[in-house]
Amino acid sequence: MENAVVLSDVSKRYANGRGIKNIELTVQKGDVLGILGPNGAGKTTLLKCMTGLAKPDYGRIEILGYELEHDFKQAIRYVGACIGQGVMYExxxxxxxxxxxxxxxxxxxxxxxxxxxxxxxxxxxxxxxxxxxxxxxxxxxxxxxxxxxxPKLVILDEPTNGLDIDGLLLFRKTIGELANNSDVTFLISSHHISEMERLCNRFCFLINGELSFNETNQLSIEELYIKKVEEGSHGFSKS
The missing domain is CATH 1.10.238 (Recoverin; domain 1)
Incomplete structure (x- = not known):
């Protein structure tokens, strides 16, 4: 299957010491990837780097077959994103x-x-x-x-915050239909484990700016999350 996103050794560090480091990530087309982690773990920074809102200190980002740094317009052409409040004219x-x-x-x-x-x-x-x-x-x-x-790739930062039950149900339905019927790829960051478990077919954990995958299904996502937070690092791919 074709890759929608490939990150190689991507790092971004702010003056306060926070950020992301040495991120390696491959997302296939049609995946719904949940990026789970506590507040301040680097989730928003990671998504900003993928959309050109933040420039990595180093590393390579490929979006839909185009390198973000050198072919920005082509890479971002079929990307939809909601990071933070976005631009709203109230x-x-x-x-x-x-x-x-x-x-x-x-x-x-x-x-x-x-x-x-x-x-x-x-x-x-x-x-x-x-x-x-x-x-x-x-x-x-x-x-x-x-x-x-x-878009062919949708990047959402904490999209379920503030949604009521009806909103959550509609959100799940929309994501499922677009991923299954239109082959749209989703990257969704959140710290709401139970909701992400319903939405996503793959998961990773971002803790202290580091990301990794643990190929196991012996533990629940919540158990894995607790384990990875205690260890200080991170990841799981649901099979």
Whole structure:
């Protein structure tokens, strides 16, 4: 199977000593990879490096067959991401925000707006200003912005934070359908182990900026997480 993401010896260190170090990661097309770790472990830094929002100190990142550093536009063309709050114009409606986002994707039709709002359960609220949205609705909108370009790779940072039960159920359904029916690849960071276990077919643990995989299914994901945190390092691939 083709690779969607390949990271080789990727490191990024901030002045406070936090960051990621010597990351080796391969994600195949159609995978839903959960990146699990506590707050401050380096999850957001890792995702920012994959999307060009942060520049690694060294290492190589390949996205959808293109090297990020040398072919950035090609590498990022079919990537959708929601990292942090993203860009939201709160005095504009959801529809207006997404229509503005479409200006960056000339070949994506305007019908994509209603498609992603339907996927995220926001169709009834598409003409409401984002300022009136609840935290959970804004989280759904962030996911909608990640999907608006009809991407082949979707990168989401803590996407389930603030979602209610209905939002979680819809999120699971959307991820499953896109991964299984459209071969979309997902990288999802979280510290919510039980939710990631429902969503993902592969897992890794990022602890203290280090990532690795442990090819075993003898322990539950929660047991592995506790074990890796205690050890200070990290990983598991569900088979």
């Amino acid at each position: 005095n504009m409606t959801a529809y207006q925000n997404l229509k503005m986002a479409l200006r960056f994707y000339g070949d994506v039709p305007e019908t994509s707006i209603d498609e992603v709002l339907e996927l995220t359960g926001l169709i009834p609220y598409k003409y409401e200003r984002l300022a009136s949205y609840s935290m959970g609705m804004k989280q759904r909108f962030g996911i909608a912005t990640a999907l608006i370009s009809r």
